[in-house]
Amino acid sequence: MSNTIDNPVWNNWAGNISAAPQQIARPGSEEELAALVQKAAQSGQSVRVVGSGHSFQPLCATDGLLLTLDDLQGVVSADSTSGLATVWAGTKLHALGGPLLAADLALENMGDIDRQSVAGAISTAxxxxxxxxxxxxxxxxxxxxxxxxxDVLEIDGDSAPATFKAAQVSIGSLGIITQATLACLPAYRLHERTWAEPFAECMERLDERIAATRHFEFFWVPGEDVAACKALQPVETESWQVPEDLSGLSERLRRYIGPERVDWSYRIFPSERNNRFVEMEFAVPAAAGPACMQEIRALMQEKHPAVQWPVEYRTLAADDSWLSPAYQRESVTISIHQAVDLPYAAFFADVEAIFRNYRGRPHWGKLHSLTAADFVALYPRWNDFLAVRQELDPTGCFVNEHLQRILG
Ligand SMILES: Cc1cc2nc3c(=O)[nH]c(=O)nc-3n(C[C@H](O)[C@H](O)[C@H](O)COP(=O)(O)OP(=O)(O)OC[C@H]3O[C@@H](n4cnc5c(N)ncnc54)[C@H](O)[C@@H]3O)c2cc1C
Incomplete structure (x- = not known):
């Protein structure tokens, strides 16, 4: 039997979203999960699923049934010959590194943290x-x-190409993912180097560093007008760490600058993010990244000088998942942040106007005000996605108020 809680209150990680579902259910098997969804759909109850609740949008909010896959975690199989690992969708990314390493495998890339669930991370790209x-x-x-x-569908690019391209990024709107098979790399170590330099210097050398480094990013720290840079490169050596004297750095910079070190990739990628914040991020065409960044910096310096949270600048290769913000477009992603208990609406609205001018596509899990009318113009396969959705969820069982607004 699945664990259920009646009339709970649910909050996301940042604390800017709460919901009052009729029930939170934690199925212990795929069969239980399927039975819960079927019963809810038949009685007209809306169903949403939550991973780790790290999205800033009301994606998981529902007044119906909220499912969590916390009891459906772990590696089902991992094969170093094929490079494929099949994992339960509720598995947290931080619980994946060790078992993958044991099979001599690793994820090709990871974000700033490893607290997300596999399905939650996939579903928002x-x-x-x-x-x-x-x-x-x-x-x-x-x-x-x-x-x-x-029904339980097994889908991949060969057996159901259209459904698969839709399901790769689907914000929980097609159904509940129970397992994912991931193409991994042989386990590898990364060398991490972080440093601070004047913003202008960072922009001057940006293209060269992006081209020369497997993972390059920077945070622009507004108060000091400094770029906190991070470069990660695969290396063959054993793990090591060199202590560094960080005493000359401000408290803010010390959050982004650390010792030089080498370790397994899954230990290098994630940082700790303990202060609660809200975030907006858009993917803009890669060539427009520097100009967009410069405009945001000028806006913050002139109109929003009180905002102290850094702006993150990253690069992303093009792909072919229909709802991926990097769909058929080499991209730069730029994210702005503010403490969750400080005013952010006017600041975010001003920056969003800049992103829109660059035909930016918002991160599905982060704050934005775009609606279906915007998305149809930004995503060439938008209507194809809606057709798959209509086929898999004809009664709108998986649609909440937020999804109604963005899907139309
Ligand atoms: C501190 C912090 C750091 C972050 N860093 C990054 C980063 O570096 N890069 C980046 O791109 N994003 C980043 N994010 C955003 C985050 O990765 C996404 O919002 C991600 O979706 C969160 O994963 P989750 O498991 O918490 O998903 P949730 O927020 O719980 O859910 C996200 C979506 O996935 C759906 N979903 C969850 N489980 C399933 C399932 N089993 N089947 C179908 N749909 C499902 C939900 O319904 C929802 O629509 C960050 C967020 C925070 C708070």
Missing amino acids: THGTGAALRNLSSQVVGLRLVTAAG
């Missing part, structure tokens, strides 16, 4: 940085999906 590297959804080569009818 979560990404790291690296001009030649695509988002996590692009590493998916197969999915098991429970539909509103309670």
Whole structure:
């Protein structure tokens, strides 16, 4: 039997979203999950699923049934010959590194943290940085999906190409993913180097560094007008760490600058993010990244000088998942942040206007005000996605108020 809680209150990680579902259910098997979805759909109850609740949008909010896959975690199989690992969709990314390493495998790339669930990260096209590297959804080569009818579909690019391209990034709107098969790399170590330099110097050398580094990114720290840079490169050596004297750095910079070190990739990628914030991020065409960044900096210096949270600048390779913000477009992603308990609406609205001018596509899990009318113009396969959605969820079982606004 699945664990259920009646009339709970649910909050996301940042604390800017809360919901009052009728029930939160934690199924212990795929069969239980399918039965719960089928029953809810038949009685007209809306169903949403939550991973780690790290999205800033009300993606998981529902007044119906909220499912969590916390009891459906772990590696099902991992094969170093094929490079494929099949994992339960509720598995947290931080629980994946060790078991993958045991099979001599690793994820090709990861984002800033490793607290997300596999399915949550896939469903919003979560990404790291690296001009030649695509988002996590692009590493998916197969999915098991429970539909509103309670059917379990096994989909991949060969057996169901259209459904698969839709399901790779689907914000939980097609059904519940129960397992994902990921294409991995042989386990590898990364050398991490972080440093601070004047913003102008960072922009001058940006193209060269992006081209020369597997993962390059920087945070522009507004108060000091400094770029906190991070470069990660694969290396063959054993793990090591050199302590560094960080005493000359401001408290803000010390969050981004650390010791030089080498370790397994899954230990190098994630940082700790303990202060609660809200975030907006758009993917803009790669060539427009520097100009967009300069405009945001000028806006913040002139109109929003009180905002102290850094702006993150990353690169992302093009892919072919229909709803990926990097769909058929080499991209730069730029994210702005503010403490969750400080005013952010006017600041975010001003920056969003800049992103829109660059034909930016918002991160599905982060704050934005775009609606279906905007998306149809930004995503060439938007209507094809809606057709797959209509086929898999004809009664709108998986649609909440937010999805209604963005899907139309
Ligand atoms: C501190 C912090 C750091 C972050 N860093 C990055 C980063 O570096 N890069 C980046 O791209 N993003 C980043 N994000 C955003 C984050 O990766 C996404 O919002 C991601 O979706 C969160 O994963 P989650 O498991 O918490 O998903 P949730 O927020 O719980 O859910 C996200 C979506 O996935 C759906 N979903 C969850 N499980 C399933 C399932 N089993 N089947 C179908 N749909 C499902 C949900 O319904 C929802 O629509 C960050 C967020 C925070 C708070």
